[in-house]
Amino acid sequence: MGVLSRVGRREWLLLLGSVLLTLTVAELVLRVGEPSATYDLMYRPSDDPVLGVELAQGADFExxxxDVLIPPTRIRTGAQGHRGPDVAIPKPPGRRRVVCIGDSMTFGWGVEHKDTFCARLAPSLGPEWDAVNLGVPGYNTVQEVRMLELRGLVYEPDLVVMLFNGSDLEPPIDHGDAGGTWAWLVDHSAILRRVHRAFRGSEEDHTDAGRTAEPDFAPAVAAVAQLGKLGREHGFDSILLSFSDFGGRQALxxxxxxxxxxxGEAGPDFAGRDAELIIPGDGHPNARGHEVILARLLALVATLD
Incomplete structure (x- = not known):
């Protein structure tokens, strides 16, 4: 009985060793071409149910x-929890502020902070201007305006810029365990990142199956109306720039x-220029694309009273 027991334990140990070796090899192989997840590094849970998550404060990571491996960029946030340097609160006399709201395109997905249209906007407007980038990857229009209302007004903006794209009409992304144990594990294992994306993809497919072809514009329409109301109450101008043409989004x-x-619309500026202006395989504008967005924004700023 003792011999059989020892044999059984040996077989279990061999099996366990084989499984661990297989997982180790798989982890090393996947890390070669797998993007590094940033659930734990990029996000923190928000105390506001509309926002769900916000950018982590004091982040510094590559x-x-x-979903797609892109050239690495540095992501840094300050104590104020937005990409880029913190700015003085209250606004010093003589300073002017532009606050940029949006999703990953405003955030500068795949682009260094200095190359984002938001960071370039302030020096283009003049030496007295500061820029605050409140873009958060995954946000929709409702969340973007809510972010301005809760976190952006303290910067006393003179101008608010919202960059809109079609995904901004989608319901909020479920970030699940942002800041929790699962998020930490996903950030530290290529295997778990693959599992997480597969599970998230199956959930999105299930959700898409129940959607109508026409998105619900009502929440976004209400959000832009709220943006206009905030501008009147707090004395700032607002620009809504669509990354593509408005097309069927005329109601918005x-x-x-x-x-x-x-x-305004940036779509015509990007037409037929994906190879020049878009990150390959990813869909977000590259640094040159942000230059094009900046030029379109400056043309719109020139129309303000």
């Missing part, structure tokens, strides 16, 4: 994409104009 454009926002 970002190389989420009309609502923005009714609310007093200046609207």
């Amino acid at each position: 970002f190389d994409g989420l 454009k009309e609502a923005a104009q009714t609310a007093g926002l200046v609207t």
Whole structure:
């Protein structure tokens, strides 16, 4: 009996060793071409249910994409929890502020901070301007305006820029365990990142199956109306720039104009220029693409009273 027991234990140990070796090899192989996840590094849970998550404060890490491996960029946030340097609160006399809101495109996905349209906007407007980038990857229009309302007004903006794209009409992304144990594990294991993406993809497919072809514009329309209201109450101008043409989103454009926002489209500037302006395989604008967005924004700023 003792001999059989020892043999059984030996077989179990061999099996366990084989499994561990296989997992180790798989982990090393996947790390070669797998983007490093940033759930634990990039996000923290928000105390506001609309936002769900916010950018982590004091982050400093290398970002190389989420689903597609892209050239690595440095992500840094300060104590104020936005990408880029903190700015003085209250606003010093003589200073002017532009606050940029949006999702990953405003955030500068795959682009160094200095190359984002938001960081370039301040020096382009003049030496008295500061820029605050409140873009958060995964946010929709409702969350973007809520972010401005809760976190952005303290910067006393003179100008607010919202960059819109089609995904901003989608319901909020479920970030799940942001800041928790699972997020930490996903950040530290390529295998678990693959599992996490597969599970998230199956959830999105299930959700897509129940959607109608036409997105619900009502929440976004209400959000841009709220942006206009905030501008009137707090004395700032607002620009809504669509990354593509508005197309079937005319209701959103009309609502923005009714609310007093200046609207524009960057779609024509990008037409047929993906190889020049878009990160390959990813869909986000590269540094040159951000230059194009900046030029379009400056043209819209020139129309303000």
